[in-house]
Amino acid sequence: MYKYIIKRVLLAIPTLFGAALLVFFLLRAIPGDVCEIRLAGTGLYADPAEIELCRDKLGLNDPMIVQFWDFVSGYFTWDLGDSMWTGKPITFEIGLRFKLSLQIAIMATLVAIAIAIPLGIISAVKQDTWMDYAVRAFSIAGIAIPSFWLGIIIILGLLIVTQHWFGAPWMPPIDYVSPFEDPLRNMSQLIWPAVATGYRYSAVATRMTRSALLEVLREDYVRTARSKGLMERVIINRHALKNALLPVVTIIAIEFAFLIGGLVVTEQVFNLNGLGKLFVESVGAQDFNLTQQLVMLVVLIFVITNLVVDILYAWLDPRIRYS
Amino acid sequence: MPRLLEVENLKTQFETGAGIVKAVDGISYYVDEGETVAIVGESGCGKSVGAMSILRLIPDPPGKIVDGRIIFEGRNVLELPDSEIRKIRGGQISMVFQEPMTSLNPVLTIGLQLTETMMLHLGLSQDEADKRAVELLGMVGIGEPERRLKQYPHQFSGGMRQRVMIALALSCKPKLIIADEPTTALDVTIQAQILELMRNLTKDMGVALIIITHNLGVVARYAERVIVMYAGKIVEMGTAKQVYHDPHHPYTIGLLNSVPRMDLHRGRRLVPIEGQPPDLTRLDEGCSYRPRCRWAIDKCAASFPPLEAIDGSQIAACFRKDELEKDLKSAS
Numbered sequence: 102m103y104k105y106i107i108k109r110v111l112l113a114i115p116t117l118f119g120a121a122l123l124v125f126f127l128l129r130a131i132p133g134d135v136c137e138i139r140l141a142g143t144g145l146y147a148d149p150a151e152i153e154l155c156r157d158k159l160g161l162n163d164p165m166i167v168q169f170w171d172f173v174s175g176y177f178t179w180d181l182g183d184s185m186w187t188g189k190p191i192t193f194e195i196g197l198r199f200k201l202s203l204q205i206a207i208m209a210t211l212v213a214i215a216i217a218i219p220l221g222i223i224s225a226v227k228q229d230t231w232m233d234y235a236v237r238a239f240s241i242a243g244i245a246i247p248s249f250w251l252g253i254i255i256i257l258g259l260l261i262v263t264q265h266w267f268g269a270p271w272m273p274p275i276d277y278v279s280p281f282e283d284p285l286r287n288m289s290q291l292i293w294p295a296v297a298t299g300y301r302y303s304a305v306a307t308r309m310t311r312s313a314l315l316e317v318l319r320e321d322y323v324r325t326a327r328s329k330g331l332m333e334r335v336i337i338n339r340h341a342l343k344n345a346l347l348p349v350v351t352i353i354a355i356e357f358a359f360l361i362g363g364l365v366v367t368e369q370v371f372n373l374n375g376l377g378k379l380f381v382e383s384v385g386a387q388d389f390n391l392t393q394q395l396v397m398l399v400v401l402i403f404v405i406t407n408l409v410v411d412i413l414y415a416w417l418d419p420r421i422r423y424s
Numbered sequence: 425m426p427r428l429l430e431v432e433n434l435k436t437q438f439e440t441g442a443g444i445v446k447a448v449d450g451i452s453y454y455v456d457e458g459e460t461v462a463i464v465g466e467s468g469c470g471k472s473v474g475a476m477s478i479l480r481l482i483p484d485p486p487g488k489i490v491d492g493r494i495i496f497e498g499r500n501v502l503e504l505p506d507s508e509i510r511k512i513r514g515g516q517i518s519m520v521f522q523e524p525m526t527s528l529n530p531v532l533t534i535g536l537q538l539t540e541t542m543m544l545h546l547g548l549s550q551d552e553a554d555k556r557a558v559e560l561l562g563m564v565g566i567g568e569p570e571r572r573l574k575q576y577p578h579q580f581s582g583g584m585r586q587r588v589m590i591a592l593a594l595s596c597k598p599k600l601i602i603a604d605e606p607t608t609a610l611d612v613t614i615q616a617q618i619l620e621l622m623r624n625l626t627k628d629m630g631v632a633l634i635i636i637t638h639n640l641g642v643v644a645r646y647a648e649r650v651i652v653m654y655a656g657k658i659v660e661m662g663t664a665k666q667v668y669h670d671p672h673h674p675y676t677i678g679l680l681n682s683v684p685r686m687d688l689h690r691g692r693r694l695v696p697i698e699g700q701p702p703d704l705t706r707l708d709e710g711c712s713y714r715p716r717c718r719w720a721i722d723k724c725a726a727s728f729p730p731l732e733a734i735d736g737s738q739i740a741a742c743f744r745k746d747e748l749e750k751d752l753k754s755a756s
């Protein structure tokens with residue numbers, strides 16, 4: 102098992118290198134750069150000499166290979182460079198938002214798990230009863246409702262309800278406080294976007310739990326468990342669920358990795374300063390350095406999640422553990 | 425020997441898109457304590473459905489037991505509340521299934537799968553159950569039982585898994601074991617070992633055995649009585665000797681002619697039964713075997729022949745059961 106993990110970690114290196122190569126050249130294949138946008142972005146006349154000077158300063162006139170080397174060698178010296186737009190270190194720009202994005206991703210995933218697994222079980226066990234239909238309607242709604250719309254509804258709901266009950270409208274705070282400093286304030290800010298996105302992401306996982314469990318419940322070993330006189334609860338929890346969770350784990354993990362950098366619209370709605378917004382801004386400003394590092398961060402998170410999924414698989418399934 | 429199980433007019437049906445499948449259509453038989461009874465018949469004739477109905481293991485929907493009584497030790501299983509039927513399952517009646525490769529849970533250890541049943545039905549503690557699990561594995565011929573208990577099903581071969589299933593079936597000292605084609609999925613040498621093991625253990629422990637099989641050789645060697653099923657009905661029943669040497673239903677004769685036999689002369693030709701078993705959704709009121717029967721007459725289309733005694737304990741459902749013998753003799 103340890104050998105396997107080490108092998109997987111080593112295999113991640115070419116993946117990361119490939120991603121670096123791809124994002125580096127793709128960004129430079131797009132016409133324009135940060136200097137043009139800054140100096141001529143509003144359509145005003147810009148002195149070409151000034152633009153050249155800016156490019157010289159940012160290293161954009163260096164040969165491609167030198168620029169690429171600057172980008173990649175940064176990982177060995179722990180220097181990720183500076184943002185081309187704000188001039189601040191990239192570690193600062195990302196660090197500012199990473200905590201918030203990570204926390205929302207974790208919370209939304211927990212919300213999704215807390216909704217998906219119990220509902221998926223109920224809907225499979227009570228297949229084709231009104232409970233099953235209710236769960237399926239609830240999860241279809243989750244896919245159909247955009248989370249920004251749900252976000253707006255949540256905020257409006259909060260305003261109306263607080264106005265009605267407490268006499269004054271209340272909005273979630275908009276500045277991020279670490280959960281270790283002021284957990285209550287932190288939660289009162291982040292629980293809403295976590296619910297809005299978690300609900301949406303629970304939909305796929307609910308349906309996956311349902312169908313995986315239905316399939317497992319038809320397996321011969323479940324029939325064996327029944328023929329032994331076990332209670333239905335034990336059959337589901339001990340015999341069926343562990344088998345059914347394998348595909349669900351994959352779905353949830355992929356969603357988690359996506360949530361870290363992908364919550365652009367939800368961040369807008371809830372006025373959050375997260376990585377999604379930073380992503381859009383850095384691409385808009387053609388901030389090569391920042392965009393590269395953000396892409397690499399997302400790739401790294403995907404790689405790590407995949408590794409975690411593999412470990413979970415081995416934990417759930419002895420056939421993998423022993424091979 | 426006292427009666428252990430009595431099945432009366434059992435009917436189990438499935439509702440499917442194509443119509444109602446009459447998988448088991450009014451079968452009646454009994455099993456005495458400690459006795460071995462074989463159920464034979466072609467694929468799809470309702471052997472498994474009939475056996476699973478005894479423990480109410482038919483998936484509902486689409487299946488339903490629509491009529492009949494199943495009396496086990498004086499109580500009608502079909503009327504018991506769920507909590508009581510759970511005590512019978514695994515505790516009084518246990519099952520060994522056809523597919524050893526998939527009948528054990530791949531993600532749980534053999535030890536857990538063995539001990540959970542004993543803790544449930546015998547009220548043993550984990551330690552006591554572990555000890556008994558070691559004994560049981562030894563009994564079914566699995567070496568190094570302590571180590572094997574910590575392993576998972578994929579670390580066992582098919583034959584070994586079937587031994588585990590047998591240990592599991594015996595673990596709570598049941599009165600009856602239903603073995604649904606326990607050896608079909610195994611290779612021939614292992615088959616004999618497993619059957620031998622089942623016979624010896626059930627005889628030693630005085631456990632009754634219903635063994636479902638395609639293999640008439642198994643019947644002759646291991647069973648005291650035989651039930652022959654065709655298209656959801658019992659067409660012949662009697663002692664193994666009677667059915668094997670003196671069959672009175674054309675279908676039984678067909679079955680016997682289609683398998684090699686040690687007791688008959690060597691040059692005998694094997695004759696498969698022509699045609700296909702009928703579609704169980706569209707059976708008419710006549711004998712369901714008549715399209716394939718060389719003895720069929722007009723009367724066979726009018727009604728299903730009743731099961732009638734030949735002599736003593738042998739019964740067969742054929743209007744011409746008494747003419748078959750003469751006919752066969754004159755033909756050969």
Ligand SMILES: Nc1ncnc2c1ncn2[C@@H]1O[C@H](COP(=O)(O)OP(=O)(O)OP(=O)(O)O)[C@@H](O)[C@H]1O
Nearest residue numbers: 438445447466467468469470471472473474486704
């Ligand atoms: N879940 C189900 N839904 C619909 N029909 C079913 C279902 N289970 C069994 N049947 C039908 O019931 C009939 C009897 O099936 P059964 O499994 O008892 O046959 P069998 O005699 O055990 O055959 P085999 O020797 O192949 O095991 C078959 O025609 C089958 O199609």
Ligand SMILES: [Mg+2]
Nearest residue numbers: 471472473604
């Ligand atoms: Mg069967």
